[in-house]
């Protein structure tokens with residue numbers, strides 16, 4: 001039976017996914033088998049050597065040297081095998097191939113922002129080409145998040161005070177989950193997204209169709225917003241979603257109305273993700 005037929009695992013869609021699953025399966029089988037063995041032996045010996053009228057006191061017993069050697073050497077070899085296998089995989093996961101495509105990611109409460117080398121940006125969706133290593137350089141704008149691609153078997157904490165990198169290479173096209181894997185506040189469970197793995201030519205077409213360069217500044221609009229009714233603000237933010245997101249961190253410290261409007265904007269992003277009535281391009 002193939003591992004991919006076993007629904008315990010998420011689907012495998014990267015070059016390392018099957019290796020990670022194989023190691024994980026091996027560790028589970030070995031630790032499971034040893035646990036079962038220990039419990040069976042405990043129960044067997046507890047019954048066999050229970051106290052009876054003929055057997056009141058434990059007797060001293062010197063085990064054979066070969067048996068003692070076996071329970072030292074066999075676990076040692078087993079652990080060394082796990083260590084070598086685990087390190088081999090660890091280095092494979094850590095070492096980024098030279099021809100990797102650079103993508104920049106920012107985590108913030110509660111969304112993922114991605115930027116392509118040509119300046120194309122997206123939120124909670126990441127388009128990547130299939131069959132090419134992708135290096136993600138990432139940081140957080142607020143608390144600790146964790147960028148997790150279950151189908152690629154990669155996950156890394158995203159920290160507010162330093163850049164971190166991880167990489168993967170998708171092996172097939174399709175749509176795969178993105179999760180935040182580090183509890184980061186009230187809407188943590190909503191901090192999700194999708195990776196769209198595309199054929200390289202489709203990816204190039206997609207890049208060409210995106211707006212390039214940095215977004216226009218959004219200064220000067222805040223007063224206008226605070227003076228609006230919330231309904232107007234909703235409509236305004238809806239049309240300005242991209243700008244709102246860029247300024248949300250700066251606004252978060254501001255009290256009262258402005259703060260509410262930021263909260264509203266975050267709600268709006270959540271609505272955009274879930275409600276098909278809203279289009280949020």
Ligand SMILES: [Cu+2]
Pocket residue numbers: 107108110144145146180181182183184188191
């Ligand atoms: Cu998070």
